[in-house]
Amino acid sequence: MSARRLRAIVLRVIAEIRRDRPSLALLFIAPIVVTGLLTFILRDTTSPDVRVAIATEGTGPAAGQVVTRLASALTGAGMTVTVAASPDASRNAVRDGAATVAIVLPANLAAGRDAQIALVTKGLDPAGDGAQIQAVSSAIVGSLASSLGAVLPAVVHQTVYGTPSADPMAPFAPAIVAFFLYFFVYLLTGVSFLRERTGGTLERLMATPVTRGEIVTGYTLGFGFFAMFQVAILLVWALGTVRVPAIGPLPEFSLGLGIAVAGSPLLAFAAVLLLALGAVSLGIFLSTFARTELQVIQFIPVVLVPQFLLSGVLFSVDSLPAVLQPLVHVMPLAYAVDALREIFIRGADLSVTSLQVDLAVLAVVAVLFAAVASRTIRRDVV
Amino acid sequence: MMNSDSTSAAAPDARQPAIRAVGLVKRFGAVTALDGVTFDLAPGRIYGLLGPNGSGKTTLIRLLTGMTRATAGSATVLGVRMPDRANLARIGYMTQGDGVYPSLTVAENAQFFAAAYGVEDAAQVADALRLVGLADRSKMIVGTLSGGQRRRLSLACALVHRPPVLFLDEPTVGVDPQLRVQFWGHFRTLADAGTTIVVSSHVMDEADRCDELLFVRAGRVIARGTGSGLRAEAGTGDLESAFLRFAGESEAAA
């Protein structure tokens, strides 16, 4: 591998993309638009269909009074409210689907911060749960503030199935960061490399002493350069939050998910970048089988959508049917999503074995795909 | 594949053929693109590959440059059996398509291929661009060039590393008559300095500028000689009829 030649390829790839306005837009504006939209959908969904079952651990008329007042407040907020006979009954209502959220008031409701109000959801659909919890919490706070005064009890989220998370959005952010990066990097590399193939420059390049390894490495580093910015944008979106004040007829809204990240953002950055490097090789490899740019896009349902469905982006990996479980283990995206969740939610650092495994798999996949891609480069161009 | 000592022999040996093909056959499935081609080409001369569309000219050049593997036979350039990656530093190949990056500038393209060939001297890039008359357009984006200008850039990228062997696949297509004359002037200058040049063409009026012609038809070299020699042998005054005469003979022999 010659450093000079490699440098020439990297700089050329960068120069080409820099001049290519639509691709630049795809790289930088598309993630912002798509993720911005998702922010609204996930965070700011208005009035979901909330069916509440209220129960209290407390006894006596005082407890009953709080329940009644809360029930009417929630009804006033447009929710369907039933009063359950016991906390267990309310949880059962959620399990059966009769209610979407159970509110379990503690016996010591008046104890201020020490008291804990439990909001119970089914836990299978973090996005839906998040919207429900948000709607119910604000209604509870409004109602109880008037009866309990300034010191409000804490509200905790519990789930019937799965593990509740402090922020229902937390498991999503990593998945979305990883998926969109994978998607955009694949698309851009696939199309760029196809152009190299059909434009005759690949033949030209193969007529120089440049090696196939240098070409793949050059592409990986060149696109890795842009992927770095993309990762940065996506992470800022996931971790940060900006409130945009109401302007004219536009209501106030917030940008960014504002996920509290427990681990190191730098480590998260490294994990996604590894995934992106693998996506570059994937793009080069698949461009071998495409003759037109449309065909590069047609590979998306075959290669990217299954990863989207099976890597825990939307549906938890554990809840997938057993038949599909082995597939999960061959999907690079699954390891990236898992690595990010480990870092974001669990606060894992490099000493955690499962994170080590994720990163190692991502690195191996990147190298392996690069090797495969460089083997397939030299297919006769028709 | 890597052959490090192959680059050390810088100047082509005048006694050895610069290019040698022995029984070259290339099949694409049922299509036989090359059907047993054998020849020796001496250094410092301009050879013209003449033949109709689909006769196998490009395929022959691709085999000689090691772009694709022969079904049978062997190709040797400057004493090195192709394909050989290191030997490519001594070969220039101007492809039939332009093969330049449309979003880069003229200079960036030439610089890129120079770097790919391991050229360190920036003056060589400027020289190559001057040679093809693009020095004053070095900052232009290639996508905005005319077809002929792109062709010229493509030539510049093929000789930016000053290779002793040059393959030019229809270099003058789309190039205006005035520049065409200049191109051939440059080819002659390069050949006089020792460069071996193989030019494919189906423009017969360019043929007389070559030192020797190889008529290619249906994957075979059906005749070889100087322009006047071939005309005399065929007993006609123009090369088109000479080609047809030889084509008829090879048909009858087959």
Ligand SMILES: Nc1ncnc2c1ncn2[C@@H]1O[C@H](COP(=O)(O)OP(=O)(O)OP(=O)(O)O)[C@@H](O)[C@H]1O
């Ligand atoms: N990659 C390929 N796959 C299949 N067939 C091919 C391939 N490359 C060339 N051929 C076939 O080989 C034959 C020779 O093609 P080649 O390109 O060498 O012709 P040519 O003499 O350069 O023609 P032209 O003057 O049109 O450039 C043609 O029949 C062509 O269809």
Ligand SMILES: [Mg+2]
């Ligand atoms: Mg051709």
